[in-house]
Amino acid sequence: MFPVKFHSFRGASILTLALLISACSTNKYAATEKIYKQKTKDFAAIISAAPPAGQLYDLANPTNQTWVGSVNFGIRKPNFVILHHTAQDSLAQTIKTFHSTKAATSAHYVISRDGKVVHMVNDYLRSNHAGVGKWGKDTDLNSSSIGIELDNNGTTDPWPDAQINSLVKLLETLKKTYNIPTANFIGHSDIAPKRKPDPNKFPWKKLALKGFGYWYDDVLQNPPVNFDGPNALKLMGYDTSDLNAAIIGFKRHFIQSDITPKLTPVDLLVLYNVYTKY
Numbered sequence: 001m002f003p004v005k006f007h008s009f010r011g012a013s014i015l016t017l018a019l020l021i022s023a024c025s026t027n028k029y030a031a032t033e034k035i036y037k038q039k040t041k042d043f044a045a046i047i048s049a050a051p052p053a054g055q056l057y058d059l060a061n062p063t064n065q066t067w068v069g070s071v072n073f074g075i076r077k078p079n080f081v082i083l084h085h086t087a088q089d090s091l092a093q094t095i096k097t098f099h100s101t102k103a104a105t106s107a108h109y110v111i112s113r114d115g116k117v118v119h120m121v122n123d124y125l126r127s128n129h130a131g132v133g134k135w136g137k138d139t140d141l142n143s144s145s146i147g148i149e150l151d152n153n154g155t156t157d158p159w160p161d162a163q164i165n166s167l168v169k170l171l172e173t174l175k176k177t178y179n180i181p182t183a184n185f186i187g188h189s190d191i192a193p194k195r196k197p198d199p200n201k202f203p204w205k206k207l208a209l210k211g212f213g214y215w216y217d218d219v220l221q222n223p224p225v226n227f228d229g230p231n232a233l234k235l236m237g238y239d240t241s242d243l244n245a246a247i248i249g250f251k252r253h254f255i256q257s258d259i260t261p262k263l264t265p266v267d268l269l270v271l272y273n274v275y276t277k278y
């Protein structure tokens with residue numbers, strides 16, 4: 001709420017009041033903001049309960065455990081950033097989807113084609129953007145990552161400079177604030193290659209040059225004769241339990257011109273080069 005000085009110039013104060021009333025009555029997100037606040041309040045209550053409710057490790061033997069709160073702790077921080085394309089036609093449509101309890105999906109940030117950034121979930125909270133997926137041994141990427149949705153129809157849309165420039169600025173802040181490793185800027189198709197193709201034909205190289213994710217060098221060395229491509233994919237983080245899906249995920253990210261589930265000699269050169277960076 002802004003302080004309004006009624007004792008100042010009368011005409012101006014009435015005008016200010018009228019503007020304030022109009023701003024309040026036209027907040028089309030008032031209802032969803034109210035739900036957001038209530039949910040954060042509920043989570044705050046869970047966090048501040050001491051002893052925490054429902055966290056007894058041995059329900060059969062409750063007398064064998066007690067609660068003594070420590071004074072040294074912090075709040076858990078995100079350690080990955082996962083990029084998506086919205087597969088929608090506008091920012092407004094995406095916001096509408098992220099307000100639909102039926103869709104049950106969200107992202108921490110949405111970036112429009114013209115570079116406008118909309119923050120929708122506090123970085124410290126878990127947004128529903130990653131779904132079922134795996135990277136390395138991490139099987140709950142929603143808990144460990146920030147999700148960024150880029151407004152893009154996922155097929156014919158280009159990636160405008162304004163959108164990428166805003167993304168880079170946001171990534172700079174996130175990387176610095178949460179000390180996120182360079183390797184941990186990845187795509188939805190990396191962690192869920194069986195289900196997700198996004199972000200499609202994305203300019204990953206541009207991001208890698210700024211320090212977000214890795215890209216291969218201009219000059220590629222031949223891998224050693226015993227180079228194990230599938231194992232390299234696994235060590236990078238890909239879930240190779242479905243090897244074809246992992247290869248497609250890798251090729252969507254690093255090859256793009258061909259996403260067949262087969263590692264060609266050129267793909268192996270690229271894979272060996274990026275694998276040594278991860």
Ligand SMILES: [Zn+2]
Nearest residue numbers: 084085188198
């Ligand atoms: Zn996605």
